[in-house]
Amino acid sequence: MDHLLLLLWHAFLVSAFFAFLWRTTTPGRLKLFLKTLVIMVIGGFLLGWLMFPFP
Amino acid sequence: MTGGGAKKKAAEAKPSAAVDKKKTGAPFGLLAVAWFVPGIGHWILGKKRRAVVFGVVIVCAFVTGVLLDGELGTPKPGNPFSWLAAFACLGNGILYIGRLLWLNGFGDLLGGIPFDLLGGGSPSAAGFAYGNTFLYTAGLMNLLTVLDVSDIARGEKD
Numbered sequence A: 001m002d003h004l005l006l007l008l009w010h011a012f013l014v015s016a017f018f019a020f021l022w023r024t025t026t027p028g029r030l031k032l033f034l035k036t037l038v039i040m041v042i043g044g045f046l047l048g049w050l051m052f053p054f055p
Numbered sequence B: 001m002t003g004g005g006a007k008k009k010a011a012e013a014k015p016s017a018a019v020d021k022k023k024t025g026a027p028f029g030l031l032a033v034a035w036f037v038p039g040i041g042h043w044i045l046g047k048k049r050r051a052v053v054f055g056v057v058i059v060c061a062f063v064t065g066v067l068l069d070g071e072l073g074t075p076k077p078g079n080p081f082s083w084l085a086a087f088a089c090l091g092n093g094i095l096y097i098g099r100l101l102w103l104n105g106f107g108d109l110l111g112g113i114p115f116d117l118l119g120g121g122s123p124s125a126a127g128f129a130y131g132n133t134f135l136y137t138a139g140l141m142n143l144l145t146v147l148d149v150s151d152i153a154r155g156e157k158d
Helices: A003-022 A026-051 B002-024 B028-036 B040-044 B048-067 B080-090 B094-104 B106-112 B128-153
Strands: none
Touching: A003 A026, A003 B048, A003 B128, B028 B040, B028 B128, B040 B048, B040 B128, B048 B094, B048 B128, B080 B128, B094 B106
């Protein structure tokens, strides 16, 4: 089981969902999809490293 | 003068019609169907591309959760948070009910409500926590689509 792959897959599904929920134009959807995808993936990494010192 | 008066009356009538639509609310049956089958509410309202995307995303998330040995949220005695998990997973509609039927059988499903239902999954599996997350996310996303269907049906959103 690949943690990174699951992170990417979850981020992809949620980003696609909210892009279609909150935007009605293709450029708007693409922009929001990429924005939320990047935020979720980078945010996941950051949170992981922030939690690393704690047991 | 009469044509202008008629146009003025028509323009005044339009906002009240829109307000009436918002006041009456979306049909309950439409919302129930939208909950039961992910994506179908948007399909009924003519938003076919959104319907396909929402349906595929929610089904994919649910199936991923099951494949990762996640456990469907079911109420557990003495655990109030289990009701939240059950509510989140119940948002999946037919996917949740179908999975419960698969795990419990029809007779045990009816007799097991609320505290004796099997949710499946394997707590010792490596993907257990991830699986749960995918299941809860899928259910909550479907509940959001129901709210979206309500907004579109009432004319508050395109």
